[in-house]
Amino acid sequence: MSIDVDAIIAWIAENWIWPAAIVGVVVLFFIVIALLPDARISTNPAFPIEGDEARDLAVGAIQITTSFGAWNDPEARAISESKSLRKNLVEMWGLTDRASWMETIQELPERRSDPLRDSLLRLRASVADSLGRRPTKKEWVKAAKEHGAGGRDVTDTISTIVALENGFKKKKLGTLVLPDSATIRSSTGYAYGQCAALATWGVALGFATREEIRPILAEISARARSEFGSWEEFGRSYLLGRSLRLVEQGMDTEKALEKADDGLTAYGRAFDAKRGGGPWSTLTW
Amino acid sequence: MQGVRGSGLLRMLGGLAVAVLCVIGMTLLVRWALPDTAGTILAIGIPVVALWLLTVTAVWVVSASRGVRLQRWASSRGLLYQDQLSTAGRVPWRGMPFPPSGRFTVRRLIQGPDDFESGRFRALPTESGASTFLKPFSFVRFPLPVPVPHLVVTNRRSSTLSWAGITISKGRKLGGSTEFDGVFTLHCPPQYERDALYIFTPNVLAALLDYAPGCELELIDDSAYLYFSREPALWKPEVADALLAVTALLRATLERQTHRYRDDRAADTESPSLAALSRSAAPTVGLGGLRLRAGTSHRGRLVFALSWIPFVLAAGWFAWTQFS
Numbered sequence: 001m002s003i004d005v006d007a008i009i010a011w012i013a014e015n016w017i018w019p020a021a022i023v024g025v026v027v028l029f030f031i032v033i034a035l036l037p038d039a040r041i042s043t044n045p046a047f048p049i050e051g052d053e054a055r056d057l058a059v060g061a062i063q064i065t066t067s068f069g070a071w072n073d074p075e076a077r078a079i080s081e082s083k084s085l086r087k088n089l090v091e092m093w094g095l096t097d098r099a100s101w102m103e104t105i106q107e108l109p110e111r112r113s114d115p116l117r118d119s120l121l122r123l124r125a126s127v128a129d130s131l132g133r134r135p136t137k138k139e140w141v142k143a144a145k146e147h148g149a150g151g152r153d154v155t156d157t158i159s160t161i162v163a164l165e166n167g168f169k170k171k172k173l174g175t176l177v178l179p180d181s182a183t184i185r186s187s188t189g190y191a192y193g194q195c196a197a198l199a200t201w202g203v204a205l206g207f208a209t210r211e212e213i214r215p216i217l218a219e220i221s222a223r224a225r226s227e228f229g230s231w232e233e234f235g236r237s238y239l240l241g242r243s244l245r246l247v248e249q250g251m252d253t254e255k256a257l258e259k260a261d262d263g264l265t266a267y268g269r270a271f272d273a274k275r276g277g278g279p280w281s282t283l284t285w
Numbered sequence: 286m287q288g289v290r291g292s293g294l295l296r297m298l299g300g301l302a303v304a305v306l307c308v309i310g311m312t313l314l315v316r317w318a319l320p321d322t323a324g325t326i327l328a329i330g331i332p333v334v335a336l337w338l339l340t341v342t343a344v345w346v347v348s349a350s351r352g353v354r355l356q357r358w359a360s361s362r363g364l365l366y367q368d369q370l371s372t373a374g375r376v377p378w379r380g381m382p383f384p385p386s387g388r389f390t391v392r393r394l395i396q397g398p399d400d401f402e403s404g405r406f407r408a409l410p411t412e413s414g415a416s417t418f419l420k421p422f423s424f425v426r427f428p429l430p431v432p433v434p435h436l437v438v439t440n441r442r443s444s445t446l447s448w449a450g451i452t453i454s455k456g457r458k459l460g461g462s463t464e465f466d467g468v469f470t471l472h473c474p475p476q477y478e479r480d481a482l483y484i485f486t487p488n489v490l491a492a493l494l495d496y497a498p499g500c501e502l503e504l505i506d507d508s509a510y511l512y513f514s515r516e517p518a519l520w521k522p523e524v525a526d527a528l529l530a531v532t533a534l535l536r537a538t539l540e541r542q543t544h545r546y547r548d549d550r551a552a553d554t555e556s557p558s559l560a561a562l563s564r565s566a567a568p569t570v571g572l573g574g575l576r577l578r579a580g581t582s583h584r585g586r587l588v589f590a591l592s593w594i595p596f597v598l599a600a601g602w603f604a605w606t607q608f609s
Contacts, residue, residue, distance in 0.1 A: 149576060
């Protein structure tokens with residue numbers, strides 16, 4: 001069976017309006033998608049978006065908004081109003097009463113720490129300070145060896161972190177999240193973000209009041225501010241910590257990066273770079 | 286409770302039914318295809334298959350009854366029990382004999398509310414053939430109050446780590462320092478000799494010898510691992526209770542010895558801009574003290590080399606038949 005090319009060309013010449021219309025609709029669709037502004041970060045109009053409380057809550061912005069909440073809602077109403085979300089939260093975190101909730105907040109920074117990983121990140125930060133740029137993987141491994149650290153676990157940890165960062169850079173918001181000049185200095189931002197969210201979830205589960213969590217949020221926020229120099233630095237640390245946690249739970253780096261996609265989107269929305277309306281743009285670090 | 290669904294009973298009964306059907310099918314096939322010799326084949330074949338089925342069933346019944354007894358014991362002590370965990374991905378334990386990732390199975394996994402864990406670990410071969418020469422081993426893990434340098438006490442009489450295919454390279458061996466030199470070897474990262482002797486005082490080594498002879502001990506980050514080459518008979522309540530008691534005693538001894546530990550070299554790698562770190566993020570062990578380097582033991586290499594013999598013989602036979 002042969003294809004009659006002449007007949008096809010003749011048909012298109014007679015009915016050109018249809019192919020043109022289909023191509024036009026597809027092109028228009030992509031133009032509209034490209035021009036549409038990104039969705040804004042979920043915000044609850046019933047609560048302030050300025051002031052100390054909002055600034056402290058903004059530390060948990062990624063964790064809160066990727067868990068169906070509004071970043072400025074200290075009462076986590078989305079969760080308190082949903083039986084299934086409350087049930088999931090209790091099961092996932094083991095938050096059965098006020099004591100277990102408080103204990104989780106207090107222990108989380110330690111539970112999320114890893115002596116080898118944290119030391120290697122600190123080492124890379126000091127190498128970056130002396131080089132004036134982010135060291136390459138080779139330079140990082142070499143520096144670790146000079147400090148007496150080598151072997152399987154060291155190279156495995158460095159390779160995982162570098163693979164995750166390379167994965168971030170390939171994402172749509174890659175240059176915003178991790179510009180070439182930036183070095184992620186620790187992964188503790190993840191624990192602080194989770195702690196801030198956990199504080200609000202305690203209100204949703206009836207373990208504390210909004211007033212009671214004010215000093216908890218203030219302490220978490222103060223500790224985060226003492227460790228990081230900007231929202232960008234903190235946010236990168238959060239994203240790396242989150243992805244590393246997924247890897248620790250058994251995912252390979254590809255899968256962890258896929259899972260971390262919503263975190264990167266939330267990072268972009270927290271800044272709302274196009275309009276400058278996100279909490280990480282309007283609130284000072 | 287584990288129940289019928291989790292015990293593997295249904296899988297076992299299903300397998301048995303399939304095996305019986307296969308035997309009947311094979312009998313009919315032999316009678317149809319080889320009517321002259323069917324009598325001889327079936328006279329030998331049926332008893333062999335029946336014996337094999339009986340053996341498999343007996344092994345399963347013994348294993349299942351041990352699992353049920355262990356589960357009952359674990360429930361009575363408020364511990365979680367899982368008869369078998371088979372998965373692939375990152376291995377959640379950090380000790381030297383555990384591979385960082387891959388396929389693995391853990392049998393008779395017991396977990397306590399105080400972060401106590403015990404089980405028998407076996408690395409499964411990956412597609413690339415890695416981990417195939419690692420021998421299974423039993424372990425107990427419990428937390429330490431603070432992170433400590435990477436320290437390993439190997440047993441000179443029966444080394445689980447060596448049998449598991451692991452040897453410690455580039456570390457320091459501390460000998461001539463205690464009266465336990467004939468039994469144990471203490472390994473530590475270079476320049477951590479004093480720290481090792483601060484933690485492993487003679488009373489700690491005496492406790493190890495008294496409570497867990499034949500075991501090896503590894504301290505890594507904020508965890509302690511005890512390794513056994515042979516699986517302890519935990520399905521016997523008295524053995525399981527003894528293991529809990531021994532672990533509690535060792536844990537108390539190590540807690541007393543480590544809770545004040547602080548490595549002065551820990552601040553060496555601290556970045557100046559991170560001077561005001563929070564307590565949780567502050568390093569307590571210097572980078573050089575966090576990991577001993579592991580290599581493959583002679584036994585591991587030998588087992589690995591031996592595992593290639595069938596392939597080499599097969600390749601040689603193929604080459605000989607083709608080209609001679």
